[in-house]
Amino acid sequence: MQYQATHLVVMGVAGSGKSTIAAALSRQLGWACAEADEFHPRSNISKMTQGIPLEDGDRWPWLQEIQDWMTTQAAAGTSTVLTCSALKQTYRELLSGADGRVLFIHLDGGAELISQRMQGREGHFMPPTLLPSQLATLEPLTTGELAAGSLRLDIALPPQEIVAAVIAALGVPANAATSSS
Numbered sequence: 001m002q003y004q005a006t007h008l009v010v011m012g013v014a015g016s017g018k019s020t021i022a023a024a025l026s027r028q029l030g031w032a033c034a035e036a037d038e039f040h041p042r043s044n045i046s047k048m049t050q051g052i053p054l055e056d057g058d059r060w061p062w063l064q065e066i067q068d069w070m071t072t073q074a075a076a077g078t079s080t081v082l083t084c085s086a087l088k089q090t091y092r093e094l095l096s097g098a099d100g101r102v103l104f105i106h107l108d109g110g111a112e113l114i115s116q117r118m119q120g121r122e123g124h125f126m127p128p129t130l131l132p133s134q135l136a137t138l139e140p141l142t143t144g145e146l147a148a149g150s151l152r153l154d155i156a157l158p159p160q161e162i163v164a165a166v167i168a169a170l171g172v173p174a175n176a177a178t179s180s181s
């Protein structure tokens with residue numbers, strides 16, 4: 001099947017490096033970039049800021065908005081890079097309903113490393129105390145999802161190696177990926 005657009009959903013728990021990797025991928029591929037956190041209603045941000053984990057009911061309308069955004073971009077022939085936790089397979093199924101080819105890039109790593117990174121950053125609404133619930137909710141990519149082209153990458157690698165691995169796996173035409181970092 002020929003797709004008009006590809007959507008790379010950079011997924012994983014809070015603090016796994018989604019924003020860092022998505023920004024670099026978007027820069028190198030020249031694709032539009034969006035942060036799923038910008039689609040959350042104020043009530044979701046308020047909950048998380050208070051250290052209260054989101055539930056399915058908080059996430060469905062938010063995920064639908066993100067799916068709609070991807071479809072709008074695809075209608076204009078625009079490929080995208082998105083950050084989105086996409087913790088459960090059912091959430092990924094909803095996102096995969098967007099027009100275009102939807103691939104997930106799971107930034108996978110251990111609790112200790114992610115916790116250290118969350119504690120090392122400043123000015124973010126997400127408290128490190130929510131990491132255990134994020135990890136408990138996470139459903140790793142299934143063999144079916146991996147066979148369909150989604151990828152799991154180890155966040156112990158430096159960002160430039162993660163980005164290079166994604167671009168190599170995508171097999172994008174040489175003119176779509178630039179050498180700038």
Ligand SMILES: Nc1ncnc2c1ncn2[C@@H]1O[C@H](COP(=O)(O)OP(=O)(O)OP(=O)(O)O)[C@@H](O)[C@H]1O
Pocket residue numbers: 012013014015016017018019020021083117118120121124126155156157158159162
């Ligand atoms: N591969 C990496 N190696 C070293 N440090 C990294 C790597 N990826 C991200 N970081 C650092 O880890 C911290 C968390 O990364 P980032 O904010 O991109 O995660 P996130 O998944 O977008 O978080 P959130 O979902 O909570 O917004 C940042 O300080 C970032 O600079």
Ligand SMILES: O=C(O)[C@H](O)[C@@H](O)[C@H](O)[C@H](O)CO
Pocket residue numbers: 012013014015036037054059084085086087126134
């Ligand atoms: O599904 C969720 O619980 C949320 O999307 C969280 O993962 C955060 O919004 C994000 O990671 C920012 O820290």
